[in-house]
Amino acid sequence: MSDDFISRLTGLVGERGIVTSPAEMAPYLEDWRGREHGRARAIVLPRTTEEVAEVVRLCAETGTAVFPQGGNTSLCVAATPGADADGIVLGLKRMNAIRSLDRASSAIVVDGGVVLSAIHEAAATVGRQFPLHLGSEGTAQIGGLISTNAGGTGVLRYGPTRDLVMGLEVVLAGGRVWNGLSTLRKDNTGYDLKNLFIGAEGTLGIITGAALKLAPALRARADAWLSVAGPEEAVTLLGALQDVFDTNLQAFELLSRSEIQSVLDFVPGRHCPFGEAPAWSVMIELGAPDPEAALTARLEETLAEAMEAGTVLDGFIAQNETQSADIWQVRHSVSESNKKRGVGLTHDVSVPVSQVARFIAEADAMVAEHYPSAEPVVVAHMGDGNVHYIVMFDHDWWQDVMDRKALQNNVMRRVHDIAMALGGSYSAEHGIGRKLTAELERLTSPVELDLFHRVKAMLDPDGLMNPGAVLSP
Amino acid sequence: MSDDFISRLTGLVGERGIVTSPAEMAPYLEDWRGREHGRARAIVLPRTTEEVAEVVRLCAETGTAVFPQGGNTSLCVAATPGADADGIVLGLKRMNAIRSLDRASSAIVVDGGVVLSAIHEAAATVGRQFPLHLGSEGTAQIGGLISTNAGGTGVLRYGPTRDLVMGLEVVLAGGRVWNGLSTLRKDNTGYDLKNLFIGAEGTLGIITGAALKLAPALRARADAWLSVAGPEEAVTLLGALQDVFDTNLQAFELLSRSEIQSVLDFVPGRHCPFGEAPAWSVMIELGAPDPEAALTARLEETLAEAMEAGTVLDGFIAQNETQSADIWQVRHSVSESNKKRGVGLTHDVSVPVSQVARFIAEADAMVAEHYPSAEPVVVAHMGDGNVHYIVMFDHDWWQDVMDRKALQNNVMRRVHDIAMALGGSYSAEHGIGRKLTAELERLTSPVELDLFHRVKAMLDPDGLMNPGAVLSP
Numbered sequence: 001m002s003d004d005f006i007s008r009l010t011g012l013v014g015e016r017g018i019v020t021s022p023a024e025m026a027p028y029l030e031d032w033r034g035r036e037h038g039r040a041r042a043i044v045l046p047r048t049t050e051e052v053a054e055v056v057r058l059c060a061e062t063g064t065a066v067f068p069q070g071g072n073t074s075l076c077v078a079a080t081p082g083a084d085a086d087g088i089v090l091g092l093k094r095m096n097a098i099r100s101l102d103r104a105s106s107a108i109v110v111d112g113g114v115v116l117s118a119i120h121e122a123a124a125t126v127g128r129q130f131p132l133h134l135g136s137e138g139t140a141q142i143g144g145l146i147s148t149n150a151g152g153t154g155v156l157r158y159g160p161t162r163d164l165v166m167g168l169e170v171v172l173a174g175g176r177v178w179n180g181l182s183t184l185r186k187d188n189t190g191y192d193l194k195n196l197f198i199g200a201e202g203t204l205g206i207i208t209g210a211a212l213k214l215a216p217a218l219r220a221r222a223d224a225w226l227s228v229a230g231p232e233e234a235v236t237l238l239g240a241l242q243d244v245f246d247t248n249l250q251a252f253e254l255l256s257r258s259e260i261q262s263v264l265d266f267v268p269g270r271h272c273p274f275g276e277a278p279a280w281s282v283m284i285e286l287g288a289p290d291p292e293a294a295l296t297a298r299l300e301e302t303l304a305e306a307m308e309a310g311t312v313l314d315g316f317i318a319q320n321e322t323q324s325a326d327i328w329q330v331r332h333s334v335s336e337s338n339k340k341r342g343v344g345l346t347h348d349v350s351v352p353v354s355q356v357a358r359f360i361a362e363a364d365a366m367v368a369e370h371y372p373s374a375e376p377v378v379v380a381h382m383g384d385g386n387v388h389y390i391v392m393f394d395h396d397w398w399q400d401v402m403d404r405k406a407l408q409n410n411v412m413r414r415v416h417d418i419a420m421a422l423g424g425s426y427s428a429e430h431g432i433g434r435k436l437t438a439e440l441e442r443l444t445s446p447v448e449l450d451l452f453h454r455v456k457a458m459l460d461p462d463g464l465m466n467p468g469a470v471l472s473p
Numbered sequence: 474m475s476d477d478f479i480s481r482l483t484g485l486v487g488e489r490g491i492v493t494s495p496a497e498m499a500p501y502l503e504d505w506r507g508r509e510h511g512r513a514r515a516i517v518l519p520r521t522t523e524e525v526a527e528v529v530r531l532c533a534e535t536g537t538a539v540f541p542q543g544g545n546t547s548l549c550v551a552a553t554p555g556a557d558a559d560g561i562v563l564g565l566k567r568m569n570a571i572r573s574l575d576r577a578s579s580a581i582v583v584d585g586g587v588v589l590s591a592i593h594e595a596a597a598t599v600g601r602q603f604p605l606h607l608g609s610e611g612t613a614q615i616g617g618l619i620s621t622n623a624g625g626t627g628v629l630r631y632g633p634t635r636d637l638v639m640g641l642e643v644v645l646a647g648g649r650v651w652n653g654l655s656t657l658r659k660d661n662t663g664y665d666l667k668n669l670f671i672g673a674e675g676t677l678g679i680i681t682g683a684a685l686k687l688a689p690a691l692r693a694r695a696d697a698w699l700s701v702a703g704p705e706e707a708v709t710l711l712g713a714l715q716d717v718f719d720t721n722l723q724a725f726e727l728l729s730r731s732e733i734q735s736v737l738d739f740v741p742g743r744h745c746p747f748g749e750a751p752a753w754s755v756m757i758e759l760g761a762p763d764p765e766a767a768l769t770a771r772l773e774e775t776l777a778e779a780m781e782a783g784t785v786l787d788g789f790i791a792q793n794e795t796q797s798a799d800i801w802q803v804r805h806s807v808s809e810s811n812k813k814r815g816v817g818l819t820h821d822v823s824v825p826v827s828q829v830a831r832f833i834a835e836a837d838a839m840v841a842e843h844y845p846s847a848e849p850v851v852v853a854h855m856g857d858g859n860v861h862y863i864v865m866f867d868h869d870w871w872q873d874v875m876d877r878k879a880l881q882n883n884v885m886r887r888v889h890d891i892a893m894a895l896g897g898s899y900s901a902e903h904g905i906g907r908k909l910t911a912e913l914e915r916l917t918s919p920v921e922l923d924l925f926h927r928v929k930a931m932l933d934p935d936g937l938m939n940p941g942a943v944l945s946p
Contacts, residue, residue: 104708104827105858127716149661160659163636178920183825185857186633187898188622188672189905190913190943191928193921195668199661216716235577243600243689244763247720290717292771352656354577384658385578425660432662440663447651448666455664458931470663
């Protein structure tokens with residue numbers, strides 16, 4: 001029966017479209033952080049939407065679970081099956097065509113398996129940009145990015161991935177194909193199906209194609225590193241900058257002294273333009289398509305006013321590309337430095353922007369009370385209200401912890417509870433995957449949870465699409 | 474039984490919350506264009522979300538249909554019951570509180586019955602704007618605007634209403650309340666329920682509260698009326714302006730000579746800055762929050778280049794507020810002039826921006842072939858690919874038409890078919906209502922139509938929420 005199933009799969013996708021040897025399957029079954037190892041009967045790699053549909057139909061017929069996989073860069077184990085899974089991984093990587101590129105409509109239509117950086121390159125050929133940027137852009141695939149509604153560094157200006165999608169092509173559970181590949185800016189004809197699949201982490205269907213919005217390419221920029229007294233002043237500064245720069249404000253990141261110090265201590269070649277790491281740092285990026293936009297000059301005026309008002313204590317505005325790169329190198333060294341610094345329990349919460357300062361204060365107080373040996377580290381996409389709140393333990397201290405899983409869970413719940421009490425979210429940009437299903441059950445209202453289950457039952461009544469992700473089985 | 478039902482309703486909402494006399498009910502039962510007249514047992518006007526929920530529960534218990542109504546400004550009969558309906562109209566107008574206003578988070582939370590202009594005023598008190606603008610803004614309510622995903626003049630810059638909603642509170646069929654009133658910029662915790670209700674025209678539940686995004690107020694602007702050779706040149710111009718002005722480009726409207734001539738002929742006090750009405754007119758608005766933004770100067774430079782390239786034939790840039798107002802008065806006189814000019818069969822289609830010129834050419838050819846006595850009139854939100862294509866008949870000619878309904882349907886289908894063949898939509902911003910349900914059935918793919926029915930069955934299994942709108946009963 002199993003052999004027959006494999007040979008039928010092979011009949012659909014060809015010998016080169018199927019992987020069954022344990023050694024070759026291993027990389028598809030290990031999650032991005034290398035901590036979880038799943039199980040599958042085969043890795044199936046179709047080349048066309050029709051092949052995906054045929055594979056899904058065969059799985060429906062045989063009651064086989066399907067685990068869709070893009071670039072396998074999920075930070076919450078959404079892209080690999082569980083350790084007790086019994087199904088197939090359906091990888092999109094051989095579906096990597098740019099289907100069409102329409103400059104006048106600022107639209108690109110791509111296969112679900114296209115790697116993000118390939119979309120950047122295609123857009124650039126017509127003087128446009130695709131403004132989704134994140135660390136794994138050389139590996140992450142657009143189908144997975146849409147399925148997880150990925151965030152990244154462009155959200156303040158362009159919104160999350162959801163806001164960049166005009167249309168989708170989806171292979172539904174059961175194997176029918178929904179063609180919603182519209183490149184329209186406006187369409188009010190019936191219920192919005194597209195947004196159901198965006199962020200559903202492959203549990204409602206498989207995204208095999210996408211129509212995406214492009215934006216004008218940026219040809220002017222300015223970058224600065226500012227010292228502010230605290231998160232409350234950072235919120236004031238954000239409002240003042242938006243009142244002048246509107247959508248030219250592309251990034252507004254807030255970092256605690258502990259985070260900057262960690263980078264300076266543990267990553268060689270990183271510099272701080274101030275005498276010592278400021279209590280709180282704000283890093284900003286301005287960008288505009290108009291090459292004539294005098295962003296740096298206008299920023300100098302605006303910051304002079306902010307310093308006079310006491311909102312900004314000190315500031316460093318990059319005068320050339322090297323200085324810009326130096327600022328952002330510090331920001332991008334955060335993960336590396338934190339790994340060396342100790343064991344950091346990271347949280348991906350969001351709160352309304354006005355509540356960021358209060359969230360940090362309450363979380364710091366919680367850490368001081370319950371985990372006095374830990375140091376709070378903050379790196380926040382503050383313009384989005386998205387705080388990566390890290391509770392940092394020394395390596396030595398961590399070694400002595402008896403039940404690490406329990407400690408981790410307790411810290412996580414306490415941080416999440418503080419965010420939720422402020423009208424926040426316990427997963428701002430990473431999603432649920434297999435990592436946060438228990439938190440979803442704990443923190444979702446009964447009405448909402450019931451609606452989630454109804455959505456799942458409506459689109460995947462047999463529960464064969466990425467089972468175990470988002471909702472507990 | 475009916476008397477008992479009315480007295481139970483009265484018990485829930487009080488004497489002042491119910492209208493049953495035919496004379497007082499009449500305005501609630503006539504559609505915005507005054508063409509359709511519906512029927513209802515009562516108009517019910519709750520004051521709180523809990524009252525709405527109680528009314529919906531009573532209706533569920535008694536199998537009574539509920540027709541939700543905001544400001545009753547629908548252009549496609551979404552807000553009034555059908556002539557053979559047997560249910561209640563549930564009006565939101567007594568739910569008109571601003572619940573909270575958070576400048577730092579750029580967020581406002583309001584009752585579903587708040588009139589749009591009241592939201593504009595509230596936002597202005599904290600130096601922000603709510604960028605949804607349309608003709609009926611003094612009457613339309615936010616719950617209805619969200620339920621119909623209203624368009625308007627700000628879509629090019631800010632997106633449709635969908636893009637302005639952060640969270641919703643919805644009374645579900647059956648009477649449970651879903652509280653999704655988040656003011657978060659980022660939240661990836663489960664399926665996207667919000668977008669199901671947006672644009673669902675009250676057929677899936679009743680929007681009783683909304684959390685909305687605010688934007689920085691605009692303090693610099695520039696307006697111009699340009700003459701271009703044709704729609705193709707307008708598309709080129711749009712791209713050139715976006716490459717310089719990005720989101721500062723707030724409106725980009727395309728009007729045919731026939732439309733401008735109609736305004737000049739039939740509305741007193743309207744002027745054209747050119748010798749005669751140009752073959753094709755583009756009206757643009759630029760706006761920026763920064764009062765120092767030199768929009769007019771930069772526009773002059775950009776248009777000089779466009780004239781040199783031959784994209785723009787002639788141009789008039791407003792030099793003061795009066796001149797700006799003069800330009801937009803012509804644009805806003807379109808409906809009035811067209812009514813006087815003749816009988817205009819209006820269509821609300823969209824196509825990818827790159828296909829606008831082709832759509833207009835093919836539609837004009839169709840009119841010339843099949844309706845030689847008619848004149849095509851074009852007024853388009855061209856930046857969104859949204860064309861209001863009007864087939865204009867003289868009043869006298871129209872009087873002689875035997876079967877006007879049949880003629881109207883034939884014209885409509887021909888126009889819609891042309892848009893659909895170009896990857897377009899037959900309802901860009903007005904929605905379906907009761908007017909376009911047959912077109913929805915005709916033009917939606919079987920897979921998509923099945924998904925629509927599943928969505929309806931999932932959230933309103935008894936079919937009591939605004940029956941007859943969106944989907945045929």
